[in-house]
Amino acid sequence: MLRIGIDLGGSKIEIVALGADGGTLLRRRVATPQGDYPATLAAIAALVRAVEDELGQPGSVGVGIPGAESAATGLIKNANSTCLIGRPLRQDLEALLQREVRLANDANCFALSEAVDGGGQGARVVFGVILGTGVGGGIVCDGQVWAGANGIAGEWGHTPLPLPQAADLPLPPCYCGRSGCVETYLSGPALSRDHAAHGGEPLPALAIAERAAAGDALCTASLARYEARLARALAQVINLLDPEVIVLGGGLSNIERLYANVPQLWLPHVFSDRVDTRLVRHRHGDSSGVRGAAWLW
Numbered sequence: 001m002l003r004i005g006i007d008l009g010g011s012k013i014e015i016v017a018l019g020a021d022g023g024t025l026l027r028r029r030v031a032t033p034q035g036d037y038p039a040t041l042a043a044i045a046a047l048v049r050a051v052e053d054e055l056g057q058p059g060s061v062g063v064g065i066p067g068a069e070s071a072a073t074g075l076i077k078n079a080n081s082t083c084l085i086g087r088p089l090r091q092d093l094e095a096l097l098q099r100e101v102r103l104a105n106d107a108n109c110f111a112l113s114e115a116v117d118g119g120g121q122g123a124r125v126v127f128g129v130i131l132g133t134g135v136g137g138g139i140v141c142d143g144q145v146w147a148g149a150n151g152i153a154g155e156w157g158h159t160p161l162p163l164p165q166a167a168d169l170p171l172p173p174c175y176c177g178r179s180g181c182v183e184t185y186l187s188g189p190a191l192s193r194d195h196a197a198h199g200g201e202p203l204p205a206l207a208i209a210e211r212a213a214a215g216d217a218l219c220t221a222s223l224a225r226y227e228a229r230l231a232r233a234l235a236q237v238i239n240l241l242d243p244e245v246i247v248l249g250g251g252l253s254n255i256e257r258l259y260a261n262v263p264q265l266w267l268p269h270v271f272s273d274r275v276d277t278r279l280v281r282h283r284h285g286d287s288s289g290v291r292g293a294a295w296l297w
């Protein structure tokens with residue numbers, strides 16, 4: 001059985017074909033047609049046909065999208081690629097490809113990939129977190145994405161940061177229209193902004209982590225604030241979902257000290273005498289989104 005996964009991103013569309021054993025048979029990427037919905041559909045269909053021609057067999061198709069499909073209307077919502085918003089993407093792809101297509105949010109695909117054969121392998125409940133330009137989350141239970149009644153399960157990035165403290169105020173405005181969302185504290189740009197607000201020079205998030213590792217005091221303080229916020233925000237997830245594993249992905253998941261420090265910092269905020277939830281790094285990195293899309297079947 002051939003599983004085809006597509007990761008529809010703002011700048012690129014990536015496709016992967018997985019064999020029955022989960023091994024990668026083929027993978028390629030093209031630039032996403034900018035702001036052009038019909039061209040985006042055509043590009044996806046062309047990639048699928050090319051892969052099937054090359055491998056000589058048809059496959060199942062799963063697509064990861066930067067947004068969610070409304071369970072009520074079948075239309076795309078919450079997408080940062082705005083040309084998708086309000087479109088019946090799944091229905092349109094099914095018509096073009098002449099088969100059933102499964103769609104999932106890209107953070108859900110990340111969580112699924114890591115749950116199947118990545119950092120969360122073997123766990124029944126996995127919470128996947130993307131800490132990058134934005135912040136996303138996804139829930140996988142027993143190998144299945146939990147999409148939710150509103151298609152927003154795991155959308156932790158747009159829940160409020162718990163227990164805001166003096167250094168967290170005023171609540172930063174979020175593009176979603178709310179203030180104080182987890183994303184406004186835990187994305188890469190948020191770490192840079194917070195560092196600058198506390199007297200640091202303008203630096204990308206990973207440069208702050210590098211300088212902290214080299215002993216820079218301001219960068220160390222910024223990273224400590226970041227860890228404390230991440231711990232409070234993940235404690236909330238543990239209290240509600242109680243996952244066995246939390247897998248981090250995205251650029252900031254490369255900050256090694258998070259894995260030792262955050263589980264210490266979340267202890268006082270979790271309603272339990274001990275916390276066995278493991279915080280782990282992704283195994284598949286940037287490939288996790290497209291692999292998870294393939295695993296939707």
Ligand SMILES: [Zn+2]
Nearest residue numbers: 158174176181
């Ligand atoms: Zn928000």
